Amino acid sequence: MQLFLARVIDGLSNGAAYAAIALALVLIYKATTLINFAQGSLAMLGGFVTYVFASEQGVPIWIALFISMLLSGLLAAGLERTLIRPFDPSDHLPLVIITLGLLLGIDSIAGVIWRNDPRAFPGLFPDGDVFTWGTTTLRWYDVGVIVSVLIMVALLELLLNKTKIGLAFRAVSSNLESSRLVGIKVGQTLMFGWALAAAVGTLAAVLYISSPIRQIEPTFMLRVLIFSTAAAALGGLDSIKGALIGGLIMGLLQAFFGYLSGWSKEWSWMPEIGNELNLATAFIVLLFVLLLKPAGLFGTKGIERV
């Protein structure tokens, strides 16, 4: 029971971080119906910028985070303007290739600058535990991450559903041509979307990496991106709420996969399942979503126009 509870806490805390990156993916998808594969790399970069400010320059961590969110938003806006906007927004393949190129480019640049040595990342939340019960521990970090992500979800829901820029977002993703005809500046809307998604991504990366058991290195977002992509697909790709639920489900699945691999060591009839295999849960989920419910749990079903 204690182990089970420990796994649930683990799963929710990881899942909240997955959900946060999934939110960034959803924001871009909502406006462009495009998955930005560079989202994780941009977030990783944001994480490093936060690290540089906080650990090397001694800026308080929350201020460092805020500065990095602004910087990554500016960078993403610039990338949208220079690399994305010149292309036809309705033709996805060139855009997908550009985001893949960005992923590789940003990752290698980060590799050159920061090498692949893991470094300690300053904590965002107080050290220590809220409570401990045998092997079950609820850290302040877990509480902090989950609460932060819930606040993010609430703010983004408000932004998308109650503001004019949110309406523009949804309109652009629904019908590009009509958006222009009603006076929406499509380019500016997408640029804002990229900036917002990058800022959300940076926050997500910092939430994830500030866990006391993690260290920052240039590849740390790759795993997260895989789980987050699965989470976003499970939630429906264009739903904020879906990203949250999808992220938490992925976190829990991953945690219970670990639980299973623990059993597999004890029961001789079961082949041993290595913990490394838990990335496979992401692919299994993606596969089942695509097969059984392509619109995801909360996604907008495509409507054929009459």
Place this chain on the structure above:
Amino acid sequence: MALLEAHDVHAGYGPVEVLRGLDFTVEEGEVVVILGANGAGKTTTLRALSGMIATSGSFLFKGQEIVGKDPADIVRLGIAHVPQGRGTFPELSVEDNLYAGAYARNDKEIRADVESWYDAYPVLGERRTQQAGSLSGGEQQMLAVSRALMSRPELLLLDEPSLGLAPIIVKDLFAKFGELNRERGTSMLVVEQSAQLALGIANRAYVLESGSIAIEGTAEQLRNDDSIKRAYLGIEVDEAEHESHEDPADPPTDHPASPPTDHGANL
């Protein structure tokens, strides 16, 4: 000064030039219809006007040159475009569609305007939370027109509003256009294949042929001129088998005589 003056307008898609020196005017408060065969450039005219395609020549709207402006700025000057196939936001709710129509506005009467469309078309009010894509064709056309009018335009561009709709619904729709024109004074530029209905609400009409104006006159003149009727309005009878939205007022037995000129009905 006319509300809109088009002078020597050229436009097209890539290397294909569709409009070849177009001249026409729309006066304040007028309903003007552009008739013509498929491929004559009717839709292109409207797309050029709202800034959706590269255009050269001149469109003076209220004396201001709008060629080369962004669509988002043209709608702010007072031109709203209901594109062919309606162009609603299918995944958005009816209400969000109407609010999107007021995107270019910043005043405090947007809420009241949305309500006024619910009064005008109660079915939109009943379905305000439904996705626009789930409405019937006629309801979507009402929504598209209401959405365009949410920007409070002085000139409304309507591209084939009858397309794909049942004749009885089309009749209602055109009655509504006439009413909007009389009550709000909104000028309209209508592109339409259902010539009889369109001429019924129009003040003047142009016949577009291979990208330029072939004939112009008052709606009365065009409706009553037999040779024009046969040559240009009768074209549709010829193509009745291809066009499901044909105007039922034209009996299919009324086979048109050969047109007096080489008018290129099947460009």
